[in-house]
Amino acid sequence: MQITKPHAVLLASPGMGHLIPVLELGKRLVTHQDFHVTVFVVAVDVSGENISKLLDSSSEHLDVLMLPTVDISGIVDPDENFVIKIVVTMHESLSAIRSAICGMKIRPTALIVDLFGTEAMAIADELEMLKYVFIASNAWFLAATIYGPAVDKKVLDDEHINQKKPLKIPGCTPIRFEDTLEAFLDPNDPLYHGYLSVGRVIPTADGILVNTWEDLESKTLRALKDDKLLGCVARTTVYPIGPLARAVEAVAENQVLEWLDMQPTESVIYVSFGSGGTLPSKQMMELAWGLEQSQQRFIWVVRPPLENDVSGSFLTVGNGPVGTVDYLPNGFMNRTHNVGLVVPMWAPQAQILEHPSVGAFLSHCGWNSTLESIVSGVPMIAWPLYAEQKMNATMLTEEIGMSVRSRELPTERIVEREEIEMMVRRVMVMDKERHAMKNKVKELKNSALKASSKGGSSYNSLSQLTKDCENRFQCLKVKAEGG
Incomplete structure (x- = not known):
């Protein structure tokens, strides 16, 4: 040879x-x-x-x-x-x-x-x-x-x-x-x-x-x-x-992307905790209520919750009910069917973040997800769970200025629906704060492209x-x- x-x-x-x-x-x-x-x-x-x-x-x-x-x-x-x-x-x-x-x-x-x-x-x-x-x-x-x-x-x-x-x-x-x-x-x-x-x-x-x-x-x-x-x-x-x-590659006949095609520009918040992020059942309920009360369009990738945990976890399979509807608030799916899409377990994340209808990303701040958000020019809600994710959340929020986060760590207490509603609206509703985050992440997107070229x-x-x-x-x- x-x-x-x-x-x-x-x-x-x-x-x-x-x-x-x-x-x-x-x-x-x-x-x-x-x-x-x-x-x-x-x-x-x-x-x-x-x-x-x-x-x-x-x-x-x-x-x-x-x-x-x-x-x-x-x-x-x-x-x-x-x-x-x-x-x-x-x-x-x-x-x-x-x-x-x-x-x-x-x-x-x-x-x-x-x-x-x-x-x-x-x-x-x-x-x-x-x-x-x-x-x-x-x-x-x-x-x-x-x-x-x-x-x-x-x-x-x-x-x-x-x-x-x-x-x-x-x-x-x-x-x-x-x-x-x-x-x-x-x-x-x-x-x-x-x-x-x-x-x-x-x-x-x-x-x-x-x-x-x-x-x-x-x-x-x-x-x-x-x-x-x-x-x-x-x-x-x-x-x-x-x-x-x-890399963003073509995905054939995906219902999530087809749903996004019908939504207005930058009107959807994408919610995912990665391939291993799992929330406690009470936190999942509060997140559902917060998304609903925000009145913003959303895509939410859900995994079975942890029944006996107060902080959430990573790379841990939940032990909650099997059916998606079983661990969300009563009537949630019916009340949000016109504005939200609940996806079990997995979705084509890179393609979703790149879609023009997506305006923000609620993420566990894993570095892969963080980079995908940056190269797509999408501001974030930082929701760290494990490993260096808390460091990443601090960097994104306090140093870079492209995200918001809860007052206390989600691993220390349950983040309640009112605070979730507020965070969603901060990253989705176009005002001075969202405008600044959007400009910052756009600047990083351009510098990332330049660095790799x-x-x-x-x-x-x-x-x-x-x-x-x-x-x-x-x-x-x-x-x-x-x-």
């Missing part, structure tokens, strides 16, 4: 939040940087998403392959934290990853892993491949992840966790305790020590790819590159290569990474040809 171009292996850990950006990175390496790419998918969360279509992304120079499923039922409890399940799944998949790479006719140039795949970097070392970490979230999240292990234990454990003081990150916006990562909350939790270990390993890569761009996070990116601030922690090159957002900051950043890989590729080519 003749070697004609650099070959990168991308490793996607379980969950749509990881698979989507990894696939988009693979496509960009193929189309913009002339790579051959193989994406190994360890496992996929199948909670309502159209997984099969995503996995059918193979093309001439892009191969998407599912690795053998691993059984972790005898290792972790079924009710264990989903992050622990992902970590264990990735660990148990290492032998399959190594075998798959060794089974290739030509040794790949580079291995690119996501946050949960850092253990696999040892395979890259063994096989003389370049190794990179791809952070599918933003630069602020990366800064927190690599700075956590470097900060004095007294500062992290005593001041931030026990005294609930903000975590100060050099050159970056401090992280308020209420926005902090769940992994930082309990020093006695295995997740705490595991996460700090990952934070120590990430800077040992040949480079760190981040799903952001210069104009969006210039302050944090400067800190990550400054040896006097966070550069001493990163110790490697940081490549901002975003936004990597799901030829000659833009993210395009150039990915090109620089390509040069590193090409140098190694030439060495492998000479070696393979007996030079």
